[in-house]
Amino acid sequence: MFPCEEKKKKKKKKKGSVPDRWLDYSPVGQRIPGTRFIAFKVPLKLSLNCQVPASESFSLWDLLDSLENQNQELGLIIDLTFTTKYYGLTDVPQSWSYIKIFTEGRQVPSDTTILSFKRAVRRFLRENRDNGKLIGVHCTHGLNRTGYLVCRYLIDVDGLDPPTAVELFNSCRGHRIERQNYLDDLLRGTRRSNSGIEEPEEEAARGLAAERPPQTGGEEGRPHSYDPAEETPPAGEKQPPSHSRRRRGHHRQRACDRPPQGSLLPTPPLPLLCKIPPITSQPRPLHRYSWSDEVSSRKQPDTESPPPADRSSAD
DSSP states (O other): OOHHHHHHHHHHHHTTSOOTTGGGSOSBOOOOTTSSEEEBOOOOOHHHHTTSOGGGOOOHHHHHHHHHHTTOOEEEEEEOOSOSSSOOGGGSBTTSEEEEOOOOSSSOOOHHHHHHHHHHHHHHHHHTTTSOOEEEEESSSSSHHHHHHHHHHHHHTSOOOHHHHHHHHHHHHSSOOOOHHHHHHHHHSOOOOOTTTTSOOOOOEEOOBOSOOOOOOSTTTSOTTOOGGGSOOOTTOOOOOOOHHHHHHHHSOOGGGSOOTTSOOOOOOOOOOOOOOOOOSOOOOOOOOOHHHHHHHSOOOSSOOOOOOOHHHHO
């Protein structure tokens, strides 16, 4: 197999799976004091949460429950992931707004990305100055890209000292920013301009999820006999055909039900006895019969044959 084909197979295997090291990070941090920011790792849609144990699953509705436990209310989600495969607008509760800023990982975000982030935050704060709703920010792990852009806002707009901003984020998230190039730019890099942050940015979309989906965890939340192919499709949606091999195997006799070779088959059960119908015809009359008639019909000889001569006297 060529190396390029092997790489393609590896990529296909990762498609539609839980992000690498996703389970290594806590789902939600704490609100950063004096701000509206709260950071968390990317929530997963139902089909991805089914791949992890129920105790480790984390959806947008789990995020809502976690914030309620902190007596906090979310108003806006800023999604920094560079993909749309983890969840969609149909998974976001209707009470939240959502904005997507595609941010590539591992490299310091561009000035355009930084400006888009600042505009989204400023617009939300203007429209929600009369309430205390939070701005939830996440990338894949809610740590590096999230930490950089939140700290960049605190440094450039709110005027915080860079080390103070980084330490404040780390303590509230519960994890420390890992990318050294992000830390170097925050601590020793130049501040970015705030020119144009009051200009209108793309309007945030409204969530489309009206109610919480049915609770289905992963290995601990499903019975052992669960098969995703057996789930009932929504009304009006055509159910995909099952695998032909599996369909044939459903009617095939299992090996444990077949008798072993060379052994006798079990005796079939005896049939139930049927009622014998009554005899309706008259029996034939019996004729008189005696043994004397039989004896008389056979005449015996009058004389008996003489006994054989004794040969011993002749000798």
